[in-house]
Amino acid sequence: MSDILSSIQSACSKALETTKELSAELPGSKTTQALVVGAAVGTAVYFFFLKTRYRLPPGPFALPILGNILDVADKKEPFYMKLKRWADEKYGPVILIYLGPFRCVTLNRLDVVTEAYIERGVDFTGRPQFHSMSVFSEGYNDILFASPNAAWKLQRKIATKALRHYMKGQHLEKVVHHVVTMVTDKMLAEADAFDPSRYIGVLMFHIIETICFGKMKDYDDPEILRLIWLLDVINEDLGLGFWEDALPLLKYFPTEKFRKFEKRMQEFLDYNYDRIDEHRKTFSENNIRDITDSILLAQKEAEREESAEVMAMFTNTHVGQLVGNIFGGGVDTSRHTLQWCLGYMAGYPQEQALVQAEIDEVTGAHLPGETDRAKLVYTEATLYEAMRIASVVPLGLPRETLSDTSVGGYDIPKGTMVLVNQWALLNDPEQWENPEEFNPKRFIDEAGKLRSKLPSWLPFSTGRRACVGEFVAKPQLLMIFACIMKRCKISLPPGVVFDPNPKVASFLSHIPKPFQIVVTSR
Missing domain, CATH: 1.10.630.10 (Cytochrome P450)
Structure with a gap:
């Protein structure tokens, strides 16, 4: 139990350090910034418990709130090329990343794409919902981002x-x-x-x-x-x-x-x-x-x-x-x-x-x-x-x-x-x-x-x-x-x-x- 509490404490500390400067740059009052820090701590705890329940794919370390956004935004190497290099050299064809707070699995080889989209196709037919996509699609009333209903x-x-x-x-x-x-x-x-x-x-x-x-x-x-x-x-x-x-x-x-x-x-x-x-x-x-x-x-x-x-x-x-x-x-x-x-x-x-x-x-x-x-x-x-x-x-x-x-x-x-x-x-x-x-x-x-x-x-x-x-x-x-x-x-x-x-x-x-x-x- 002490190991679990120690791990949670460590995750929360990292979350606070990462978001200290970030929150100050966001629009809104100190209350809004406090909500951001709170969200970072909550996300870190959630990530920890998620890993104890599922056998998740491997992937690079994800910062609280930001996740792997810094890897995505790296202008030296396009992210899709970086993913292929990671797949070949380190993690294998199924890689877990975080786009901000969103958990994301990337599939980098034909066999795992076939397994997911063909053999288990029904499981993989949803679309993630973002606020910008709701505006784009007038409430998901389009083909691209609507749920498969x-x-x-x-x-x-x-x-x-x-x-x-x-x-x-x-x-x-x-x-x-x-x-x-x-x-x-x-x-x-x-x-x-x-x-x-x-x-x-x-x-x-x-x-x-x-x-x-x-x-x-x-x-x-x-x-x-x-x-x-x-x-x-x-x-x-x-x-x-x-x-x-x-x-x-x-x-x-x-x-x-x-x-x-x-x-x-x-x-x-x-x-x-x-x-x-x-x-x-x-x-x-x-x-x-x-x-x-x-x-x-x-x-x-x-x-x-x-x-x-x-x-x-x-x-x-x-x-x-x-x-x-x-x-x-x-x-x-x-x-x-x-x-x-x-x-x-x-x-x-x-x-x-x-x-x-x-x-x-x-x-x-x-x-x-x-x-x-x-x-x-x-x-x-x-x-x-x-x-x-x-x-x-x-x-x-x-x-x-x-x-x-x-x-x-x-x-x-x-x-x-x-x-x-x-x-x-x-x-x-x-x-x-x-x-x-x-x-x-x-x-x-x-x-x-x-x-x-x-x-x-x-x-x-x-x-x-x-x-x-x-x-x-x-x-x-x-x-x-x-x-x-x-x-x-x-x-x-x-x-x-x-x-x-x-x-x-x-x-x-x-x-x-x-x-x-x-x-x-x-």
Whole structure:
């Protein structure tokens, strides 16, 4: 008993030392700061008793309140790379960390990911709830962060049906051809080397805006530029995190940063709802113009098929959130993926030549379209290799255990956050030969066909909460990439070598360092 009391006393002392300076920097009165210190002591005691009840995975020492935030924020080494190094050298594939007060298990190898998300999939389908995510999703009324309840299942069903409605016609092809031509014309007008990130960002925003709301806007449309700025700032805020998530009591005394975040989120939501209201006024089931119309059609079909009780779970808020998920979710990963693609095409001109030779042979004089996909084997393999080696969302979206469970021989208590180190899976030498090399041929079999889905290629996650838009995102990205390659030759400035190392900014994203390219017409 004395050993237990001694351990608790030691944990409390560490908590007080760690939070003494930290609490003084937080907003609010001395009462608020005292609550922070009290929370630190309580957390330390809780951690101690937790370890006596469960056989938890190993992991680095966690500070009270902060947990392993200092490791996450280390700018010398991206956290997902640090996790892989820890897995290889010290802790094994299942690692326990603390993100502030939140217990989190990271999975860093394919076998433990398969065990958790496939074999024990039901246990791992929850989402952790943070105050910022509640604001982001208007009370968890979206697909991304809602709990796996009946409303979430209905929303996924409607989302899948809406996306399939949209993919039936030539909508996507027309949008991509129009926007890629508009943006590549601007790129080709550049006389000198330039950073392609702004052009790719504008390209993706225009495509997603047109897909969602059906309007072909001018290149420098002020609303598009405003949306780009809004989502950039919102994503930056989310990537850096909020005190309100780590200390829930602070939601009653929000920081200035959080108040700005709420205001920006509301502006983005208002933009979506204004467009949805416009669509409702002119909606026709016989003229589906865009994703918003597809969602409204799926909603009406569900109203005819389902009971009033069921449809109460798919309100106008759910419609707005679904459109917002497609809008916001379709931009960031795509634009960063395309930036990596252009960087690797410039850095590997021999691969670029193979891609362009295939595109020319398959498409002739026209831009690549939906019907060309099956024949663009090497082009699609090149896209997949860029998605593999870059892994722009290296830790995926967090999940949460819905019950006490286990993985890799360790106990995982109910309510534990779970992160899959997708970067580690996509760069695992046991799964990929020479993973540091850019080699599209690894995705092509002996018969010259695109390999069926490889177990360790999981850019869209896996299991019950895999990305609902995967079947749309892959052909869309391929068409955009192929159209750019059809029109443009991408080169590096003389004497410059492409740097494949990421820009270290956030543990949430694997973004290329700024680079310049020279673009000439083909």
